[in-house]
Amino acid sequence: MKGLLIVLTLLFSLSTLNAAVELKQFKNAEQEQRYKNIIDELRCLVCQNQNLADSNAGLAQDLRKQVHKMILAGDDDEAIFDYMVTRYGDFVLYRPPFKATTFLLWVGPFIIFALGLFVLIRFIRQRKKVVVTELNSGDKEKLKQLLNEDKEQS
Numbered sequence: 220m221k222g223l224l225i226v227l228t229l230l231f232s233l234s235t236l237n238a239a240v241e242l243k244q245f246k247n248a249e250q251e252q253r254y255k256n257i258i259d260e261l262r263c264l265v266c267q268n269q270n271l272a273d274s275n276a277g278l279a280q281d282l283r284k285q286v287h288k289m290i291l292a293g294d295d296d297e298a299i300f301d302y303m304v305t306r307y308g309d310f311v312l313y314r315p316p317f318k319a320t321t322f323l324l325w326v327g328p329f330i331i332f333a334l335g336l337f338v339l340i341r342f343i344r345q346r347k348k349v350v351v352t353e354l355n356s357g358d359k360e361k362l363k364q365l366l367n368e369d370k371e372q373s
Contacts, residue, residue, distance in 0.1 A: 243287050250290050
């Protein structure tokens with residue numbers, strides 16, 4: 220009985236592994252390392268939060284095939300990145316270049332941080348400016364009367 224349970228558990232665990240394994244042939248280890256580095260630096264345009272190496276999307280598979288083909292054809296890394304940027308735009312890069320179209324992408328987080336810091340400082344300064352005023356004797360008497368009336372009604 221235990222043996223059957225172990226076999227069923229193994230079969231179930233194997234059936235849940237649906238990650239595709241792509242076997243790529245390279246002429247040497249240098250090409251294989253270049254391939255791994257490039258697909259780690261390119262973003263999956265479908266998933267957007269994964270690189271090509273981690274994504275199982277159809278487009279990611281196609282882009283990995285294209286990178287493999289270009290490496291085997293003898294293209295250098297710059298040519299491969301240029302091809303991808305020309306075809307898909309700077310968004311395909313995890314580290315897009317600093318230029319006018321990507322200015323907010325690079326500077327935006329610092330601007331948001333500075334604005335948040337500014338708002339926090341203003342809030343703290345305004346809290347310090349709150350002045351507590353003392354009640355005069357007339358206001359104290361009115362307050363006592365209102366409290367006494369409230370106790371009588373309860």
